[in-house]
Amino acid sequence: MSDYINSLVDKNPEPIKVPLEEDPINQDEQKVIDDTVKEPFDCNTSTLAMTISDPILFNDVATVTAKGIGGDGNYSFKWSDGQVGDNASFFKSGTYSVTVTDGNGCSLSSSVVIKISCDLNTILGTWSIDLYNTCYPNPDGTPAYYATPILTLYEGGRTIIRFNDGSEVAGTFTYNSDCTITYSFIGCSLTGYAPSSPYYGKLDSCGCLDIKLIKQ
Numbered sequence: 320m321s322d323y324i325n326s327l328v329d330k331n332p333e334p335i336k337v338p339l340e341e342d343p344i345n346q347d348e349q350k351v352i353d354d355t356v357k358e359p360f361d362c363n364t365s366t367l368a369m370t371i372s373d374p375i376l377f378n379d380v381a382t383v384t385a386k387g388i389g390g391d392g393n394y395s396f397k398w399s400d401g402q403v404g405d406n407a408s409f410f411k412s413g414t415y416s417v418t419v420t421d422g423n424g425c426s427l428s429s430s431v432v433i434k435i436s437c438d439l440n441t442i443l444g445t446w447s448i449d450l451y452n453t454c455y456p457n458p459d460g461t462p463a464y465y466a467t468p469i470l471t472l473y474e475g476g477r478t479i480i481r482f483n484d485g486s487e488v489a490g491t492f493t494y495n496s497d498c499t500i501t502y503s504f505i506g507c508s509l510t511g512y513a514p515s516s517p518y519y520g521k522l523d524s525c526g527c528l529d530i531k532l533i534k535q
Contacts, residue, residue: 362425365390369419371431374409379441379498379515381409381433390421399430409433410516411497437498439474442513445535446470448480454527462529470502470532478502500532 366389374381385405387394398407399416409415412435420426448470451462469481478490492502500511507525511532512518522529 360423360425362423365421365423365425367419367421367423367425367427369417369427369429371417371429374431374433376435379410379435379437379513381435383407383409383415383431383433385417385419385429387419387421390425391423393422395420409435411435435498437494437496437513439494441515442494442500442511442534443472443474446472446511447533447535449531449533451522451529451531452527453524453529465528469535472500472502 368388368390370386370388372384372386374383383406385396385407387396387405394405395403396405397403397418397420400407400409402408407415407417412433414430414432416428416430418426418428446469448468450465450467452465453462455463457463466483468483471479471481472492473479476491476493478492480488480490482488490503492500494500498513498516500513502509502511509523509525509530509532511523512521514534520531520533522531524530
């Protein structure tokens, strides 16, 4: 009988696998960690602040510097006219705002008033007028060079345009508060830009002509 019983018993049974219970303390700790990662920074508690320097005016250009304070120390700056970075240059009078953002995603804005008094002496004198014919362009489609008369701006708003054949035409000009020049040429009212302007040398159009004004 004992032999029969022994024959029914597995002498090399596989160990019974009992699942281990997860440590409830470790689960709670992991939940706290996960919640800490996912929860955004409360910007109401941020120490982020900003200062803006007084504008420094040189050659009709105002330069301003913004400085971040507090926060996490990783600052980015964006100005209302599209400039980025802590330093910004302005060529026109007006009110400009800047927004500083730190690495926590917190941000604040401030503004600065720019007053530029355009220096008439920077535009008086001789300018070359480059003329390009757009109605009859070059084979590659670019405007064809046409001529280069000389424009002289005198104090009081008087102008003289001297053409290549020696002929002259008298006219007038105004120097505007945004440091642009409005002058008349072959029946058109055109805009020129002071050398300090970011648009200096920009083409203006009149009929079949593209016109560029360059200070000599």
